[in-house]
Amino acid sequence: FLAVYITQRGVMFALPVGLLLIEATRRIYADELKPSKGLLTSLGLLWGLLPLFHAHAFVIVSIIMALMAIANRRSFKALKELLFSRMALVAYVPAIYFTLRTSDGLKKTSVIHWDGWWLTTAAEAPRFMLQNFGPWLLLPLAVGIAIWRAKNRRWAAEFSIYLGLFLIFFNVMVAPWGWDNVKILIFPYLGFARLAWLSLDSRVPGFSKYIIAFILFFAGFLAVEVTLAPPSKRGAEVYSTRALANLEGVLRDIPKDAVIAAATNHNHTLTFFGRVRAVGYEGHLWSHGIDHAQRLALLKKLMQADPATDYTQTAHALGAKYILWGPEEQAAYPTEPTWPATFKNVSTVPSIHLLEVPK
Secondary structure (H helix, E strand, O other): OHHHHHHOHHHHHHHHHHHHHHHHHHHHHOOOOOOOHHHHHHHHHHHHHHHHHOHHHHHHHHHHHHHHHHHHHOOOHHHHHHHOOHHHHHHHHHHHHHHHHHOOOOHHHHHOEEOOOOOOOOOOHHHHHHHHHHHHHHHHHHHHHHHHHHOOHHHHHHHHHHHHHHHHOOOEEOOOOHHHHHHHHHHHHHHHHHHHHHHHHHHOOOOHHHHHHHHHHHHHHHHHHHHOOOHHHOOOOOOOHHHHHHHHHHHOOOOOOOEEEOOOOOOOHHHHOOOEEOOOOHHHHHHOOOOOHHHHHHHHHHHOOOOOOOHHHHHHHHOOOEEEEOHHHHHHOOOOOOOOOOOEEOOOOOOOEEEEOOO
C-alpha cells in the first residue's frame, strides 16, 4: 500500500476523501450524526469529484457507502434514502461526467474479469498469503471472536462488509493488470483495521498492545528502512545517467515539439526530457480512457521487422517525424527492421539511431 500511496498522485486525494465519505455515511446512518445541508453538499461535491482523481476509489467507496447505509439501518430502504439524499444529488452530475471521461464513454468497463487468487494460484496461495500478509492472517479470527463476545451487531455487519469485499476483490479484477486491485483492497483493509482497534483495544492488556502493533506493522518498518539505504543498494533503476547523457546528445538539435516513434515503456528516457512519443505507456493511456489500440498496432508495424510495411506511410499515420532505435527499442523489439535508405540517421551517438522520416 505504501507503493500505491507514494507513486499514485490521485490516491493522495482519494484515500483521505474516501475514508471521510465512508465514516460520514456510517455515522449518519447509525444516527450518530445529524448533518446540516452544508455538510451534505460538501460531502456530495467530494463524492462527485472522486472519479476525476481515482476511478478505483470511487467504485469501492461507493459500494462501501451503500452497504454501510443498509447495514446500519438494517433495511434496503436505506439504499434508496442514500441514492436520493442531498449528498448523492449533488454528486451525480460531476460523478457521471468524470466517470464517462475516464472510462472513454464506459468502453473500459469490459476489463472487469475473474482471476481467482489475485496474483497467485491455489497451489501457491499459502506461501503468497504468508509472505504478503504475515501475522495479519490471524487478525480476522481474533476480531471475529472479539465482536462475537461483544454482541455488537453493527461491528458484526461492518466486519462482514469488509471481509466480504476483500474476498470478492481478491478474485474479481477491475483492470487489465491484477496488481491494480491493491487500490481497491486498501479500503476494506483500512476499514477492517479500524474495527480491529475498536474491538480489541479494551481486551488487550497494557504493554501487549505495543508488542502486537510492532509485530503487525514490522513489514512496514522494513519497507521504510529499505528507502533509507544508499541509492546503489535500494529499489529498481528508473534511469541511468549514461543512458540520459547519450540521449541528450542525440536530441540536442531536434525540435522540442517533434513526435518520436519509440518503445512504450513507462520510464523511457524520452519522458525524462519531456519529449513527445507517438504512443506512450499503455497503462497510462488506458487509465485516462484514451483509445490507443489502432496507434499501438501501427507502432508495432513500424518497429518490427515486417518487410510488407510501408515505413514512411506508417510513420506519417502516427505523425512521427523521427524514429528512435536505442537500447529500449532493442529490448522491446528484438529484431531490428531494415530501414529504408531514405531514412537518414541524424544521431551523433553510435549506440543510438534517430531516423528522420522523409516528408
